[in-house]
Amino acid sequence: MIPEELKYSKEHEWVKIDGDIATVGITDYAQGELGDIVFIELPAVGSKVEFMKPFGTIEAVKAVSDLFSPISGEVTEINTALEDDAGIINSSPYGDGWIIKVKISDPSEINKLLDPDGYKNLIDQD
Amino acid sequence: MYDKLLIELSRPGHTGFSLPELPEYYGGAESILPSSCLRKSELDLPELSEPEVVRHFIALSVKNHHIDKGIYPLGSCTMKYNPKVNDVIASLPGFSSAHPHSPADCVQGTLELMYDMQNILAAISGMDSITLQPAAGASGEFTALLMMKAYHKKQNRKNIIIPDSAHGTNPASVALAGYNMVKLPSNNKGLIDTEKLASVCDKDTAGFMLTNPNTLGLFENDIEKIATIVHESGGLLYMDGANLNALLGLVRPGDMGFDIVHFNLHKTLSTPHGGGGPGGGALGVKSFLEPFLPIPVVSRKSGKTEKYTYFLDFNRPDSIGKVHGFYGNVAIAIMAYAFIRQLGPEGLKNIAKTAIINANYLKENLKEDYILPYDSPCMHEFVLSGDKQLEHGVKTSAIAKRILDFGIHAPTVYFPLIVHEALMIEPTESESKQSLDYFISVMKQIAREAKENPEIVNSAPTNTPVGKLDEAKASKNLDVCWKSKVYK
Numbered sequence: 001m002i003p004e005e006l007k008y009s010k011e012h013e014w015v016k017i018d019g020d021i022a023t024v025g026i027t028d029y030a031q032g033e034l035g036d037i038v039f040i041e042l043p044a045v046g047s048k049v050e051f052m053k054p055f056g057t058i059e060a061v062k063a064v065s066d067l068f069s070p071i072s073g074e075v076t077e078i079n080t081a082l083e084d085d086a087g088i089i090n091s092s093p094y095g096d097g098w099i100i101k102v103k104i105s106d107p108s109e110i111n112k113l114l115d116p117d118g119y120k121n122l123i124d125q126d
Numbered sequence: 127m128y129d130k131l132l133i134e135l136s137r138p139g140h141t142g143f144s145l146p147e148l149p150e151y152y153g154g155a156e157s158i159l160p161s162s163c164l165r166k167s168e169l170d171l172p173e174l175s176e177p178e179v180v181r182h183f184i185a186l187s188v189k190n191h192h193i194d195k196g197i198y199p200l201g202s203c204t205m206k207y208n209p210k211v212n213d214v215i216a217s218l219p220g221f222s223s224a225h226p227h228s229p230a231d232c233v234q235g236t237l238e239l240m241y242d243m244q245n246i247l248a249a250i251s252g253m254d255s256i257t258l259q260p261a262a263g264a265s266g267e268f269t270a271l272l273m274m275k276a277y278h279k280k281q282n283r284k285n286i287i288i289p290d291s292a293h294g295t296n297p298a299s300v301a302l303a304g305y306n307m308v309k310l311p312s313n314n315k316g317l318i319d320t321e322k323l324a325s326v327c328d329k330d331t332a333g334f335m336l337t338n339p340n341t342l343g344l345f346e347n348d349i350e351k352i353a354t355i356v357h358e359s360g361g362l363l364y365m366d367g368a369n370l371n372a373l374l375g376l377v378r379p380g381d382m383g384f385d386i387v388h389f390n391l392h393k394t395l396s397t398p399h400g401g402g403g404p405g406g407g408a409l410g411v412k413s414f415l416e417p418f419l420p421i422p423v424v425s426r427k428s429g430k431t432e433k434y435t436y437f438l439d440f441n442r443p444d445s446i447g448k449v450h451g452f453y454g455n456v457a458i459a460i461m462a463y464a465f466i467r468q469l470g471p472e473g474l475k476n477i478a479k480t481a482i483i484n485a486n487y488l489k490e491n492l493k494e495d496y497i498l499p500y501d502s503p504c505m506h507e508f509v510l511s512g513d514k515q516l517e518h519g520v521k522t523s524a525i526a527k528r529i530l531d532f533g534i535h536a537p538t539v540y541f542p543l544i545v546h547e548a549l550m551i552e553p554t555e556s557e558s559k560q561s562l563d564y565f566i567s568v569m570k571q572i573a574r575e576a577k578e579n580p581e582i583v584n585s586a587p588t589n590t591p592v593g594k595l596d597e598a599k600a601s602k603n604l605d606v607c608w609k610s611k612v613y614k
Contacts, residue, residue: 035523036598061597062523062540087598 001028003094007110008119009052009070014094015113017104022071025098026058029123031090034060040067040086042078042100049075049102051109056099058086067099071109077101127591128185131608135182136172142179170610189591191535192400197561199488201507201538201550202293202341204371204393205400211468212397212461221460226452230437236456237436240424243408243463250466250474251367251387252380253410259420259454262405263368264295266388267335269409271303272446273386273418274333274362283332283361289318291340291542293366305332312544316342316500320351327359337366338382339373339505341542341550343485353383362386362415370394371554372482372505375475385412395462406458417444422453480555481506484562488553491566495573499545507552509545515576520583522547525572527594528586532568 006014012030016023031037039059049055049069056067078100082088089097104110114122152158174182192198198205216222224233244256260266271286286305288296291312300307308326313319318336327334334356338346346352356363365379365387371394373379379387391406392399399405411419422438429435438453466474482505489498489508496510512522526536526549538550553562575582587593 035521038598038601059601061601063543 001094002116002120004116006094007070007113007115008122009068009113010122011052011066011068011070012123013068013070015070015110017110020104020107021076022073022102022104023098024070024100024102025093026067026089027119028093031093031097034058034063034065036061037086037089040082040089040099042082043075045075045078047075049073049100051106051112058089069100069102070113071102071104071106073102073105075100076103128189129591130182130185132172132174132179132182133608135174135178138173140173140175140178142174142176191530191533193556196533196535197553197557197565198400198535199537199551199553199557199565200400200535201343201509201552202368202541203400203538204368204390204506204552204554205535206371206393206396206554207556208396208398208461209465209468212464215464216457216460221457231435234432234436236460237424237438238426238434239460239463240453240456241426241436243459244424246463246466247389247408247410250374250378251370251389251410252378252382253387254380254413255416255419255423256408256410257419257423257454258406258408258456258459259448259450260388260407260409261450261455262392262407263293263366263388263390264299264407265405265449266390266407266409267295267299267364267366268302269407269420269446269449270364270386270388270411271299271305271333272449273411273415274364275303275305276418276444276446277362277415278332281329281360283330285330286332287323287326287334287356287361289336289340290544291316291337291342292335293337293341293368294541296335296337296366300335312340315502316340316344316544318346318348318352320348320355323352324355327355327361329360331356331359331361333362333364335364335366336384337369338379339369339507341369342500342509342545343369343372343504343507343552344500344502345372345505349382357383368393369506372478372507374478375471376478379410380412385415386410391458391462396465397458397461404455404458406455406462408454408459417442418446420447420449421445424453477555478506481553484553484555484557485551487559487562488551488566492569495570496549506554507550509542510549510551511545512547512549515573515583516547518576518580520576520580522549524584524586525549525576528572528575528583529568530587531589532564534565534568 006016008014012027014025014027037060041057043055051072052068054066055069058065058067079098193205193207220235224236240258247256260269284306285308286300287308287310289310289312297307310322353363362385363383365384367388368390387410389408391397391408421442422440425439426434426436485504485506485508489504497513499511512525522539526539529536540548541550572583
């Protein structure tokens with residue numbers, strides 16, 4: 001499942017652009033590979049995230065992984081519901097399982113992200 | 127399946143002891159104890175007789191899986207059989223009753239054993255000096271990194287290089303010791319890419335942590351070249367000794383060019399582990415690192431009446447200090463010592479040979495049924511991929527759970543990370559051909575089921591004390607203790 005309207009990173013995050021705000025989550029493929037997600041460590045609202053730098057960690061039953069920010073900017077909102085139940089990401093990776101919202105500081109980075117076809121090619125190679 | 131709590135078994139009046147009544151001349155408990163010490167309510171404890179308690183715990187114990195009960199091919203963990211005589215020797219009163227504060231002249235026997243053990247481990251590893259102090263493998267790694275720091279002193283070397291096939295504890299130890307980690311990708315054979323290594327080794331390199339054989343169970347053939355590259359940059363070469371079982375008596379880390387190596391006494395030298403410890407993470411170093419060893423070092427001098435007197439040497443100004451209370455987990459070192467002395471040099475060599483043969487026997491028999499991503503002769507373990515089974519909707523985690531139905535512990539899964547859907551299998555030397563053949567037949571049956579009837583695998587386990595568990599819940603709801611009605 002790779003929604004057409006989103007952009008993707010090589011580290012399996014998705015981005016939805018809405019004006020100067022980017023909503024970030026992990027893809028359906030990523031949640032499937034991780035398996036049952038147990039915890040997520042989120043950045044503070046107001047903190048800065050950088051393009052393809054870790055902004056948090058996600059812990060699943062079988063492994064812990066870094067979360068990479070697909071865009072630079074300031075965190076405007078975090079999905080606090082995940083702190084109680086990170087499993088939402090498994091059930092709704094593109095919906096209720098969104099992770100952070102970022103005020104975009106460098107819109108040119110959007111062009112560095114993968115389109116749905118590019119992301120499909122990436123996971124087919126995996 | 128037995129599933130009771132002691133409190134559920136409790137019946138009024140059942141008891142496992144008999145205490146005399148308080149003699150009348152005391153005038154009742156109130157007259158000899160302050161009122162603050164007197165209970166205001168009944169004790170909320172289960173009431174059971176001794177045989178009821180014994181049967182309860184025996185019934186619980188048989189639900190567990192352990193090496194004394196069946197195969198335990200948990201890759202990277204070396205779950206070998208622990209000869210019971212090791213425990214007998216470590217329990218001798220001279221050892222087990224010694225207080226850690228005893229003066230050295232009261233525990234000469236224990237010190238002599240520790241001193242001999244240091245020499246034995248030095249001989250096995252080709253190192254010059256040994257400390258028995260670190261608590262286990264990762265503690266040994268951390269100790270080694272602190273020693274590297276002490277060695278490099280004012281040179282500002284901040285990087286430790288780690289291959290992507292390393293044990294997970296290596297990066298954690300690096301972070302804890304305050305170093306930066308430089309990750310080195312393996313080549314397509316699953317081995318160290320010496321050109322890439324040369325490109326990342328520079329004046330910032332404090333050391334290179336290498337597991338040999340690596341986590342794919344492959345021996346690093348270029349080890350001498352690797353040692354040269356690291357040493358030419360001024361860095362130190364550290365061997366994670368987690369996989370030492372494959373080398374015992376055959377190859378010595380010291381001869382391969384390593385400067386430091388840790389032993390997992392609890393794995394390689396057969397002391398019970400897997401239940402959270404205690405372990406033994408002895409560390410061996412070349413002589414130029416000897417001044418930095420943790421204090422105290424067990425040493426000896428000529429004695430007045432005996433030939434030697436053993437003592438704890440604290441007077442070591444360059445030491446990194448202590449890394450464990452007292453002298454480390456001494457009982458573990460005693461068990462490992464007993465194991466080594468029973469086997470002798472030839473016996474140790476046979477351990478490594480048998481472990482290698484057993485792993486290769488399993489690998490060759492399973493590589494048609496499962497994908498073998500790195501198809502070369504392995505050492506004591508090997509890694510399969512469950513990708514063929516995944517095509518039928520069966521994940522490696524499901525295969526692991528199905529294995530439990532046959533009275534076998536699951537292999538290590540999803541590690542190392544460089545193999546997709548990894549199954550890491552280490553039979554150890556303990557298993558007979560018959561038990562290896564049983565494991566092969568089980569693995570072949572599961573591969574068949576995955577193809578023909580995946581639901582059987584995906585609904586497993588069904589033959590265990592509990593079935594499929596909610597793993598996320600198991601990681602989140604940690605407090606599962608029964609709570610007393612009184613002590614809340």
